Amino acid sequence: MIVSNFFDQNAIIAVILLGIAGGLMFLVNSWRWRVAGLALMYLGVFWLVAISWPLGLAAIKMVVGWMAGAILGVSGVNLLPPTRRRWPTEWIFLALAFLLVIVAVSRLAPVITDWFPGCHPAQAWGGLLLIGTGLIHLGVASRGLRTILSILTILAGFEILYAVVETSTLVAGLLAVVTLGLALTGAYLLGNIYETENAG
Secondary structure (H helix, E strand, O other): OHHHHHHHHOHHHHHHHHHHHHHHHHHOOOHHHHHHHHHHHHHHHHHHHOOOOOHHHHHHHHHHHHHHHHHHHHOOHHHOOOOOOOOHHHHHHHHHHHHHHHHHHHHHHHHHHHHOOOOOHHHHHHHHHHHHHHHHHHHHOOOOHHHHHHHHHHHHHHHHHHHHHOOOHHHHHHHHHHHHHHHHHHHHHHHHHHHHHHHO
16 A cells, blocks of 8 residues: 555656656667667556556566567567668657657646546556657657557557556456567567568
8 A cells, every 4th residue: 555655646757757768769769778768668657557556466567568678679679780870850850749749648638537537647648648659659660679669659558548447457467468469579570571681
């Protein structure tokens, strides 16, 4: 109960963690920093889910997310080509897109808390921030790791909002399987992309 109250009273920290994680995965060009952002994101997801779920059940989110990051980190990511240099205009565009997500979330978060009476404002902010960042990231991602990370980000945002209305262990297990399945699929596809490019 004390731990749950701590998460509830300091939920703004989790939203800040999710913002930093989203920024790392969206703005930074290094795959290592993107995987680190994924790990940080799932820490924030655990924090916000723990407001509504028992601590042990919420910890599944963090453990599975870190396992997904480890799968992507060791299976095929080291086969990615060297990071390319970005133009200043690309940085400006990505930063403005991320800022647009934050502005949209600030308008939509109060609506979500009205729709779900038990929803903590930080859960609405965190869930919408991840969904928005994931959608924008998916829009600019061409293929490979960025696509998988954006899908995982959207799913993580959905999990935060869904945790408010559902506390089923079966659903938590199903979402964990989906997350690991996406990571394994992403690792497999990354390996195939590398082999195809080398064969051609």
